[in-house]
Structure formats: structure tokens, C-alpha cells
Amino acid sequence: MDLSLDESAAGSTQRVRVGDTVSIRLAETPTTGYRWSLDVDQARLRVDQDEFRAAGDARGAGGERLVVVTALAPGATTLRLAKSRSWTPGAVAEVVVELDVAEQGA
Numbered sequence: 724m725d726l727s728l729d730e731s732a733a734g735s736t737q738r739v740r741v742g743d744t745v746s747i748r749l750a751e752t753p754t755t756g757y758r759w760s761l762d763v764d765q766a767r768l769r770v771d772q773d774e775f776r777a778a779g780d781a782r783g784a785g786g787e788r789l790v791v792v793t794a795l796a797p798g799a800t801t802l803r804l805a806k807s808r809s810w811t812p813g814a815v816a817e818v819v820v821e822l823d824v825a826e827q828g829a
Contacts (some may be wrong), residue, residue: 767800803822
């Protein structure tokens with residue numbers, strides 16, 4: 724199963740199975756200095772993709788951050804993304820999604 728999420732999933736709990744992929748798309752404009760950074764438990768989630776996709780060819784154009792993870796092990800885990808500037812402490816936005824990972828076939 725593939726689960727697709729966006730910012731509206733913040734604060735939710737999603738149920739997936741081992742082997743399922745979860746993708747999350749978040750608006751991003753890197754030229755402002757604000758970028759999404761990912762924090763996951765690597766024992767439970769494998770990061771398959773973490774990239775910026777521009778919406779067009781215009782210089783400085785915004786787009787989206789695409790993150791794709793695969794569930795590796797059963798149990799509760801957290802998918803956390805924080806939007807910040809590397810030179811400024813603290814995040815201006817956070818998207819936190821709890822994942823309840825079940826055994827395959829459960």
C-alpha cells in the first residue's frame with residue numbers, strides 16, 4: 724500500500740504495514756532559506772527519497788519537498804519534518820505524523 728500525505732496530515736496517526744511506502748509533499752521555496760528537514764527512526768523507517776521539486780523553470784520559484792519512506796519494522800514511530808533556516812535556531816513550522824506500523828498481513 725502507498726500512503727500519500729501533505730501538511731493537512733500534521734498531528735494525525737496513520738496505520739501502515741511493514742513494506743508500505745509513505746510519501747509526504749510539502750510546499751517549499753529554498754531561495755528564502757527555509758527548507759524542510761526530516762527526522763525518522765531509521766530502525767523502523769527507511770528514507771527512499773528526500774528531494775526538492777521545482778514547480779517551474781523560473782529562478783527562485785517555489786515547489787515542493789517530496790519525502791518517501793518505507794516501513795521496516797512493526798511498532799509505533801514518528802515521521803517528523805521541520806521547516807527552518809540553517810542559520811536560525813528553531814523551526815517556523817513542523818509536520819509530525821505518528822505511524823502505527825503493523826506486521827505484513829495483519
